[in-house]
Amino acid sequence: MTRTGEQYLESLRDGREIWLDGEPVHDITRHRAFRNTARSIAALYDLTHEAASAPVLTVPDTDSGTDVHRAFVIPTDHAALVARRRAYKTWSEASFGFLGRSPDYMASGIAGFAALPEVFNGETFDGRENVAAYHRRMALGDLYQAFTITNPQIDRTRSAAEQEEDDLVLRVVKEHDGGITVRGAKMIGTAAVFGDEVIVGTIEPLAPQDIAHAVSFSIPLDTSGLKFVSRTSYEAGARSVFDNPLSSRFDENDALLVCDDVFVPWERVLVYRDVEASLRQWWATPAYNNFVHQAATRFWTKLEFLAGLAILIAKANNTYQLPPVQTQIGRILGWVNIARSMLIAAETECEPVEGGTGVMINREIASAHRAMAGDLYPKVLAEVKLLAGGGLIQLPASGYDLQHPTLGPLLRKYVRSPEHPAERRIKLLKLAWDALGSEFASRHEQYERFYHGAPHVYLPAIVRDGRPDLCERLAQTCLDGYRLDDVPYGVA
Numbered sequence: 001m002t003r004t005g006e007q008y009l010e011s012l013r014d015g016r017e018i019w020l021d022g023e024p025v026h027d028i029t030r031h032r033a034f035r036n037t038a039r040s041i042a043a044l045y046d047l048t049h050e051a052a053s054a055p056v057l058t059v060p061d062t063d064s065g066t067d068v069h070r071a072f073v074i075p076t077d078h079a080a081l082v083a084r085r086r087a088y089k090t091w092s093e094a095s096f097g098f099l100g101r102s103p104d105y106m107a108s109g110i111a112g113f114a115a116l117p118e119v120f121n122g123e124t125f126d127g128r129e130n131v132a133a134y135h136r137r138m139a140l141g142d143l144y145q146a147f148t149i150t151n152p153q154i155d156r157t158r159s160a161a162e163q164e165e166d167d168l169v170l171r172v173v174k175e176h177d178g179g180i181t182v183r184g185a186k187m188i189g190t191a192a193v194f195g196d197e198v199i200v201g202t203i204e205p206l207a208p209q210d211i212a213h214a215v216s217f218s219i220p221l222d223t224s225g226l227k228f229v230s231r232t233s234y235e236a237g238a239r240s241v242f243d244n245p246l247s248s249r250f251d252e253n254d255a256l257l258v259c260d261d262v263f264v265p266w267e268r269v270l271v272y273r274d275v276e277a278s279l280r281q282w283w284a285t286p287a288y289n290n291f292v293h294q295a296a297t298r299f300w301t302k303l304e305f306l307a308g309l310a311i312l313i314a315k316a317n318n319t320y321q322l323p324p325v326q327t328q329i330g331r332i333l334g335w336v337n338i339a340r341s342m343l344i345a346a347e348t349e350c351e352p353v354e355g356g357t358g359v360m361i362n363r364e365i366a367s368a369h370r371a372m373a374g375d376l377y378p379k380v381l382a383e384v385k386l387l388a389g390g391g392l393i394q395l396p397a398s399g400y401d402l403q404h405p406t407l408g409p410l411l412r413k414y415v416r417s418p419e420h421p422a423e424r425r426i427k428l429l430k431l432a433w434d435a436l437g438s439e440f441a442s443r444h445e446q447y448e449r450f451y452h453g454a455p456h457v458y459l460p461a462i463v464r465d466g467r468p469d470l471c472e473r474l475a476q477t478c479l480d481g482y483r484l485d486d487v488p489y490g491v492a
């Protein structure tokens, strides 16, 4: 069975070590920086038990018969990919696309590992059985996998082992009969503090000398020595749900992971001292492509939400029917459909998992989506802001002003538009500011640009994963179709 929201919240009260503003956080389900977001995630789990959404989100596990989330399942055909996308869509709509790392993100990555376990049969360590057991544990326990697979930005011109100190980037410091001890840091644990386990690995290539850093494992969040250092909490900074409707409820948090001599039992190790397997874990298995499938669904949902805001804002300003505004709305809706159609195309042109089980979305289109989304998101924000004008800024500091005996009547008189009395207008524009201009919004812009890597990494990947030869050949065919002496100059 999948968990209920209450069971999920209970599991968070386990003594995990989280730091915020120089203080330890003892219970994230009660702390003002985390509690609402924890409840928003709990609501996702509750959806797996509701009559309308349960069949979309869950499916009986073939071996045990128990219901598991679809994201843990290895899709075997196009229809299974579509079914998985519908599950992603149901969850992403519950947060309007603002919970990027909801539990289905990494669950589909784990299914990707299980689809091609041979990748974990490395030179020095055979992780295949551990991967299979890990997949079962996470799927049947309905566990939430956080992940930190990026090395900290200390000196990007040096490899992991060449940094000023050899344990800045997380590495193995000791091997025991029962497991390994690791020390060092990883970035950026988005939603990590809300997870049950964190997987550590490295998604970018390591150098041959980085062998001690070429390790991957998944451990519970309450493991001794595991520390999460949170960024500023937007949820804690929110005045109320009315004033900050998104940041007060969907601040998925980002944290630095520090492993202070953490013991990892062998059965939790997936890759060990293997530079090649460390990379192939993400790229040779469907793991990365499965991430994109979830992310592309969420991105489409988020653009639908922003387009909806644009329409509501134009109506509130009574500009909706103006031809230039229709042009702007049309542009935004066109972008929504680009996002939707890339997703559908990636499913339609799905590929078999070579050497493994099942299918995955089209690698070439997944690679292009990564670049499209990072480029497009700032443009969407800019276009909606352009529509909104100064109304986004001319807002009372909080909803209390509306309730104040002197200020309330003033605001009702001066902050309004046709069919939009003050409260309705202020409510809409506060939501819009949270999505477009707040610190939370700015973090989301950075997220959409970087969560799948930096442009200097993903743009060359389009050349690598794509078919540049087809484009080159077409242009060459044109060139080959005429010669200098074919047609005399001046003759049509």
Ligand SMILES: Cc1cc2nc3c(=O)[nH]c(=O)nc-3n(C[C@H](O)[C@H](O)[C@H](O)COP(=O)(O)OP(=O)(O)OC[C@H]3O[C@@H](n4cnc5c(N)ncnc54)[C@H](O)[C@@H]3O)c2cc1C
Pocket (backbone or CB within 6 Å): 101, 147, 148, 149, 150, 151, 152, 153, 156, 187, 188, 189, 190, 191, 254, 443, 446, 447, 450, 451, 452, 453, 454, 455, 456
């Ligand atoms: C909001 C947010 C959430 C994230 N969540 C997660 C998460 O949950 N888990 C996780 O593991 N990671 C996460 N990440 C990290 C993400 O994977 C990285 O940001 C991404 O891989 C890029 O790495 P970087 O930030 O270190 O940038 P860098 O690699 O340092 O690149 C930054 C810039 O430096 C320049 N640059 C650096 N190196 C080169 C080079 N070799 N050649 C040319 N230019 C270069 C480029 O201008 C580049 O854009 C998150 C990031 C953000 C912003």
